[in-house]
Amino acid sequence: MPQNPSQPARRRPSGRRSGDSGTREAIVDAARDLFAQLGYEGASLRAIAARAGVDAALIRHFFGDKETLFTTTVVHRSNIPERMATTFAGPIESLGERATDAYLQLWQEEETRGILLGLVRSAMTTKHGIEPLLEMLGGRVRDLSSDASGADPNPEQLALAAAHLFGVAVARELFKVPALVRLSHQELVERVAPAIQSYLVTEPN
């Protein structure tokens, strides 16, 4: 849990006021750069603090722990929520295809791939459970979604679609399962999209 923000940090690095939003921004910017360069494990809070020009204690003061800082960084400094949100714009008939395409594409690009690998590692080792991460990400995707396709999947169907895409991405990109590696991105999208479509577009009952 972050401490009360009104409580002053013990040490204040010269030239920065603690507690202002500029400091938070500087920390998140530094985190984005170092997580992208060094990965989740490689980027230490100490190195992030040094790059942001603040004391490491200030990071704990604002964000609680590395995991929360990482999630905040992904949600507010990567284009992942925005790219997933835009898939909800467009005709409902091809929603499954757009979502599958967009998600698997994120695993192909070096920068977003590094972030997704970090999210997987963070989810595997989290002490808080994955719920705060999902809420932060889901909330951001909802905030960014406009011109919705009209699909309104319930949380269970949305979770099944996400779990399916996650399993395919991990099997292909992390485990390098040969039968999936030899499919092109487009072939993969064509095979997986129908299942995603049927999870996302539930018939009203």
Next chain:
Amino acid sequence: MPQNPSQPARRRPSGRRSGDSGTREAIVDAARDLFAQLGYEGASLRAIAARAGVDAALIRHFFGDKETLFTTTVVHRSNIPERMATTFAGPIESLGERATDAYLQLWQEEETRGILLGLVRSAMTTKHGIEPLLEMLGGRVRDLSSDASGADPNPEQLALAAAHLFGVAVARELFKVPALVRLSHQELVERVAPAIQSYLVTEPN
């Protein structure tokens, strides 16, 4: 890589002949017990060797490394391959339901759940790639399958079905995604089985 089996181990613990199949069996039995009790990380080769009454060097001699010993143990001393193989018996119309039910059931039972968690960790950290593990497991499932349902999915469709089930199991049992945790096993099977059915029962083209 295991060394040439004809090459004698440097030390021979008293009372056991090295190189005989009895010693291999004793090692795999000990591995099964300790992996089940202590998990993949917790069970050291040294502890397994002690339980089997052999020198740890002999385990490396026969199996190469911990990962390969673990896979051998899962494939030949757990009922996981057999339980997946039996899902192929029965009417093809309900193959997706039987496979979904059997796989997700394995994650509910303490013993098999521990083994599956070990497989995930082993796959995450493997130096060999996941292909040897998949080949060993897949070969064993094929050997055990009889009275096949007539389904003959190609490797890509089989891999997609497996990746889907894996994603759902990890999301629910490891990440504890709330929307999936609150579904009962039976509700989950009903929702997921149609996608698995359509991956496994591909139309002949």
